[in-house]
Amino acid sequence: MSDDGGLWLLALGPAGATGLYWALYRYYRNTDKSHAFERETKVEAKPITGTDTKIDEIIGTRETRIRGDNVSAYRTRVQRDTS
Template structure:
């Protein structure tokens, strides 16, 4: 029965793949080493402080563009990188 001696080699592939998967899963998940943040961490909430100050108001604008935009002036927006061969 020489066929039985090569059977372990065929089983080594799936067993090795399963072992590698389990090792990588345990390494990256660290489920046994992680802590429960919600239960182990104490966060003290404080009242919100600050103020609201109105700085301007825009009503009923029909403008399609922003004043001073440079959408069509791409040569002003994009600068050519200096090359070392010049």
């Protein structure tokens, strides 16, 4: 019995892993099918609008929250620009 018969089995492991990696990479990346967002999409920037209102001044770290914050009411904080 020769030892050369099992050598192809040892080479099959790394070759199979490389093939599986390449197939998964091509499947999930789709580099040949996806479009280049940076080149093919036009985005027009508008100036930022809004106001800042000073509510109170807290010195030190005794209060962990700011009174009157709207952290949990995200629908009232973020509004769609209708113009």
